[in-house]
Amino acid sequence: MADSIRDPPAENTDFQELEDGEDLLLESAAARESEPASLPAVDISTKTNGPKQDSLFDEDTEDLFAEATEEVSLDSPERDVLLSEGPSPAITPITPPISVITPRIGHAHDDMFTHSSFDEIEEEEGGDSFDIHISVSDPEKVGDGMNAYMAYKVTTKTSMSLFRQKDFSVKRRFSDFLGLHSKLASKYLHIGYIVPPAPEKSIVGMTKVKVGKEDQSSNEFVEKRRSALERYLMRTVKHPILLKDPDVLQFLESSELPRAVNTQALSSAGILRMVNKAADAVNKMTIKMNESDAWFEEKQQHFENLDAQLRKLHASVESLVCHRKELSVNTAQFAKSAAMLGNSEDHTALSRALSQLAEVEEKIDQLHQDQANADFYLFSELLGDYVRLITAVKGVFDQRMKTWQKWQDSQMLLQKKREAEAKLQFANKPDKLQQTKDEIKEEIEELEGKVQQGERDFEQISKTIRKEVSRFERERVKDFKMIIVKYLESLVQTQQQLIKYWEAFLPEAKAIS
């Protein structure tokens, strides 16, 4: 890993020394590096853009970190790792509060992202607080037959100055969401950002809807999808970087969106994706990385465990949903049967009581149905979302490995070229010698640059991942707490209703004489 703090290469004009000794980072609760300000900082003032500048000092971190003080105390091991020096990256993001890069520039973003540090955007003081709410609603079938699709209304309500309006909506279809995710993934995954995964495709489910079956299962499918899309968007905008991505903003705001054909499973892009995935899987097996940072090893293990546990829990909750739905159906059937029994009973008071029992059971079956929905939409989907999210997290760790590999490859190549150069010194072909020597010298210079770049990339991605993981964990804690509390409240409601129903029935039963 990087052995010392070094000056950035001359070709990159983005870096400048920071003379100011102030460590602005320490003002924010999530101060990462406690380095003094003698380190080179990133000043991306040359790339600033337009009037939206100020809004980029988005301090949603205030929000997150305010709560983080409870959950991740300054003494927590996680923090300590972040604060410790060890093999930490060379560049400390201490920003002058003026200029910050805006990701609204669509082009050449690769360069920008690797060299600039988005840390500034997060750790800035002032600016908008995180206030945005997105809802997905009104699924509408558009078109007919196999070309039909569902259009969803995406409504954004926000007070953030990032947006042109405070309250606006657009129509989007499922492939638009997939297109958005695919764009974000291609931009951010390889530099270590955890991009929330989009909801899964379902050929069976969609076919039913296209064919026009207006039955309960296709309604449930649409509702399930609508809910998943809403959660997906909210997760995406909660990410401070992704929120400001021009693709995200375009998705939320513009009335017309170019059709994302590359998201179709059977398109050429889809097939390419599959091939790449397979290649990645093979590569992953062959990369043997010398992990010098225990933090990464520990975190990877942590996520493996978490993945296994969540999957198990998810399976149990899905089973509960299934059984509760069964219970609801069986209770309804029993209710009908009890009503029939009541009808045939010739003792009047008992007959009436049995009919009442049938009514109670019918109400209870509806209660079970509602509870099963809560089981699913709150608990089960939360778990499903996190199982998919953890896959994205694992992907980011894999990207780091790939980056490391690239760096190592460059280094090996450089080594080879140097050896070749040394060999040439002892060769005895004077005419060719000078030309080849020059060529090799050029190649060596190029490779040296590549090696340095590779190392920087690796350090950058490592840093980004650390931040992302800590943000992810914070969000995870928040999410789970909030949703599980909501779920328990649904259980409370069910019990309260049950009490009401049985209390109404009891006098009826006692009235049998």
Place this chain on the structure above:
Amino acid sequence: MMQEGLDDGPDFLSEEDRGPRAVNVDLEMDATLQVDISDALSERDKVKFTVHTKSTLPNFKQNEFSVVRQHEEFIWLHDSFVENEDYAGYIIPPAPPRPDFDASREKLQKLGEGEGSMTKEEFTKMKQELEAEYLAIFKKTVAMHEVFLCRVAAHPVLRKDLNFHVFLEYNQDLSVRGKNKKEKLEDFFKNVVKSADGVLVAGVKDVDDFFEHEKTFLLEYHNRVKDSSAKCDRMIRSHKNAADDMNRIASSLYMLGTQDSTDLCKFFLKVSELFEKTRKIEARVAADEDLKLADLLKYYLRESQAAKDLLYRRSRSLVDYENANKALDKARAKNRDVLQAENNQQLCCHKFEKISESAKQELVDFKTRRVAAFRKNLVELAELELKHAKGNLQLLQSCLGVLKGNT
């Protein structure tokens, strides 16, 4: 008091079911003859019931005594009632169902086989539950056998039956072997004949309004009770399945809680605890519904069948009576064997009238018992459901209080 071959697992059943009286059929217990099952032992494939009698009747040698009986001997007693012509006019108390631990045993076996694939805690938990289930089934079978004896003891005529007294008192094995293949086949044919006959006889319209009404009523009632009983069982099984899922969820949450490094670990542990407790309540709800509703319906399924059998016997005797009348007319016309025909006719008439009289009373009693039993059980069901729902609510609310307070 109860001696079972198992550990007494966690109290799976409601408090009301400590004793063996699971299904209360509101019997009038007479001081002159009291019967109960004071003990039971579960062995490999049979259950041994200790039948305890307290009586002031003179025909018994002692005032208080006990014998050990097995299921087959109960069946023998029941069948002897059914085959006794003198009892044709009574509703014969339905025989207790055979003790069936097969399902439970199979589950225990499967658990044993799968022991390697689950954690120690999971295994112990599931074992405890299965043992509790076994215990519940055991208690139920004891209760059913006891109810049968009590019904007989409460019946003014049946209680005097000699076979009954032998059953109660004879402290040796009654050597009542189970029916062998041939006898079982005979039984099968008898039943076929009876149902065919029953259909024929049911078609005969009765002059007496009371019996006509009862026939229609019982036919329909029996079918509907059968349906309700089956649907009730399915509902309760779903309930048990849901409770099992909660058990697994509790375990998973516990694992998550112990492994998580964030603030969530305490959260998960608390919720895991909640699910554990809530599941126990859900299981109790299912068990109580089983006891108060499902068993009630099953019992009246059997009783209504017994009542139907009574009506069948009466109709049969009516047909015999009418046939005897016809035969008498024929004999008189031919002036041959008139006396014999007359005697036969008198016999049939007498039999028919005797059955009709007692049947009427029996059916009225049946209704009274039924109404009382339903009332008692429905009230108890509602009370238990309320109790459990309130308990559950309190658990949930207190847990929510803790969780919200900490966040």
